[in-house]
Amino acid sequence: MNQPKARIAIIGGGPAGLAAALAALGAGVQVVVFERLPRVGTKLAATGGGRGNVAHVGDEQAFADAFGRRGRFAIPAWRALGGADGLRRKLARLGVETVVDGEGRVYPASMHAEDVRAAMEGAIRREGGEVQCAARVETLERTPQGDWLVDGTRFVAVVLAAGGQSAPELGSDGSGFALARQLGHRVVAPVPGLAPLLLEEPWLSTHSGTSVDNARLRLRAGHRTVEVRGAVLATHFGLSGPAALAISGAVAREWTRTAGAPDVRLELGLVPGPLDWEELRRSHGAQSLRQLLAAWMPKKLAVGLLEHCGCPGDQPVARLDRAQRDRLERALTAEPLHLRGIAPFAQSMVTCGGVDLKEVAPDTLASRLVPALFLAGEVLDLDAPSGGWNLLWAFASGVLAGRSAAQAIGGGQTS
Numbered sequence: 285m286n287q288p289k290a291r292i293a294i295i296g297g298g299p300a301g302l303a304a305a306l307a308a309l310g311a312g313v314q315v316v317v318f319e320r321l322p323r324v325g326t327k328l329a330a331t332g333g334g335r336g337n338v339a340h341v342g343d344e345q346a347f348a349d350a351f352g353r354r355g356r357f358a359i360p361a362w363r364a365l366g367g368a369d370g371l372r373r374k375l376a377r378l379g380v381e382t383v384v385d386g387e388g389r390v391y392p393a394s395m396h397a398e399d400v401r402a403a404m405e406g407a408i409r410r411e412g413g414e415v416q417c418a419a420r421v422e423t424l425e426r427t428p429q430g431d432w433l434v435d436g437t438r439f440v441a442v443v444l445a446a447g448g449q450s451a452p453e454l455g456s457d458g459s460g461f462a463l464a465r466q467l468g469h470r471v472v473a474p475v476p477g478l479a480p481l482l483l484e485e486p487w488l489s490t491h492s493g494t495s496v497d498n499a500r501l502r503l504r505a506g507h508r509t510v511e512v513r514g515a516v517l518a519t520h521f522g523l524s525g526p527a528a529l530a531i532s533g534a535v536a537r538e539w540t541r542t543a544g545a546p547d548v549r550l551e552l553g554l555v556p557g558p559l560d561w562e563e564l565r566r567s568h569g570a571q572s573l574r575q576l577l578a579a580w581m582p583k584k585l586a587v588g589l590l591e592h593c594g595c596p597g598d599q600p601v602a603r604l605d606r607a608q609r610d611r612l613e614r615a616l617t618a619e620p621l622h623l624r625g626i627a628p629f630a631q632s633m634v635t636c637g638g639v640d641l642k643e644v645a646p647d648t649l650a651s652r653l654v655p656a657l658f659l660a661g662e663v664l665d666l667d668a669p670s671g672g673w674n675l676l677w678a679f680a681s682g683v684l685a686g687r688s689a690a691q692a693i694g695g696g697q698t699s
């Protein structure tokens with residue numbers, strides 16, 4: 285067996301693993317990246333519909349806020365990378381220029397996520413890093429001397445960056461969680477996030493393809509309320525669009541926790557807030573209900589919603605009776621939606637849940653349980669809405685974990 289050298293095994297060649305490899309190489313430490321698919325970064329190349337929304341601009345607080353209650357954990361990683369600006373500088377050094385859209389989302393200027401993937405892999409190989417593809421790591425063993433054995437080779441440290449469980453055809457099949465469990469880590473039950481909502485609502489599914497920009501989704505489960513505002517898109521299976529995707533993780537968590545009990549309630553508002561019916565009667569009294577609703581949503585959806593409520597579309601607003609007004613108010617601001625399950629991991633973009641953050645040091649991403657083990661990316665229990673936050677976390681945590689692993693085994697300069 286080879287004598288141990290200052291070598292780090294990186295499990296997973298996604299954005300977190302590739303960033304970790306470059307950070308460790310930059311500190312003068314040899315790395316081997318183990319990737320189960322025939323090539324690294326398959327999911328990275330597919331992100332943002334192939335365009336790669338690789339980051340979101342903003343300060344560290346905005347970054348932490350995107351990850352909710354546990355967001356503070358991610359701040360040291362954000363600092364290690366220097367946020368979206370730091371990532372943009374690093375990518376520019378690899379020959380990938382980036383652009384920022386009006387919403388603060390960062391993309392490669394070429395609009396090809398593949399360019400980011402190829403540039404990172406190329407840089408690792410140029411700097412002498414080893415990339416082993418079609419190499420699925422099944423076990424991580426520690427020798428009595430305190431080294432690691434990965435695929436029969438000794439390493440001094442391991443970075444676990446095997447992702448979550450979403451979109452398994454793109455790589456992450458949950459084996460990162462299995463490896464973490466084998467080593468004694470607790471894994472917060474994984475559920476699909478950034479996935480469509482599966483609903484029993486014919487009035488939505490028959491108008492699939494229609495969307496509303498300023499909608500509101502509210503989840504009530506026991507004492508917990510989660511509210512998300514943004515665009516929703518009616519589909520043949522329920523709802524998609526940024527707001528539906530953003531609330532889907534919370535829905536899946538509650539659905540799983542309560543085994544689909546009726547305690548989980550989901551409401552949809554298609555108008556920005558409560559309606560002043562007296563004012564509407566004065567200003568729009570002569571209009572039909574169909575015309576009134578068409579100000580907030582596509583005509584097709586307005587017709588479907590009115591049929592769903594049992595209100596005639598051609599009825600003038602001024603002639604609404606009390607019961608109709610109450611029914612419409614509810615339909616427009618807090619219509620109950622009936623969940624028929626949660627989408628499978630194959631349809632989700634991120635995994636909510638993962639290795640318990642309490643067992644990992646935020647300043648180094650070192651395991652608090654296992655020596656010389658570092659964790660990065662989606663394998664950890666952190667996830668954010670769409671917009672580039674998840675990839676920014678993957679890159680940032682990869683840099684911090686790779687750098688910390690290199691320093692822990694005596695690596696010098698930082699990249």
Ligand SMILES: Cc1cc2nc3c(=O)[nH]c(=O)nc-3n(C[C@H](O)[C@H](O)[C@H](O)COP(=O)(O)OP(=O)(O)OC[C@H]3O[C@@H](n4cnc5c(N)ncnc54)[C@H](O)[C@@H]3O)c2cc1C
Pocket residue numbers: 295296297298299300301318319320321324325326327328330331332333336337338339419420421422445446447448450451454455456457458459460632633634660661662663671672673674675676678
């Ligand atoms: C279709 C789609 C589009 C997305 N678009 C965006 C976007 O535009 N912006 C954004 O911010 N986020 C986006 N995301 C989310 C983002 O891609 C992930 O959060 C991010 O890739 C996580 O990075 P990671 O390196 O932790 O894990 P992954 O990218 O999942 O990489 C993990 C790697 O580890 C490998 N692996 C797993 N187990 C093993 C093992 N046992 N041995 C060896 N290798 C293993 C996998 O094959 C994989 O290559 C998208 C996700 C999907 C599915």
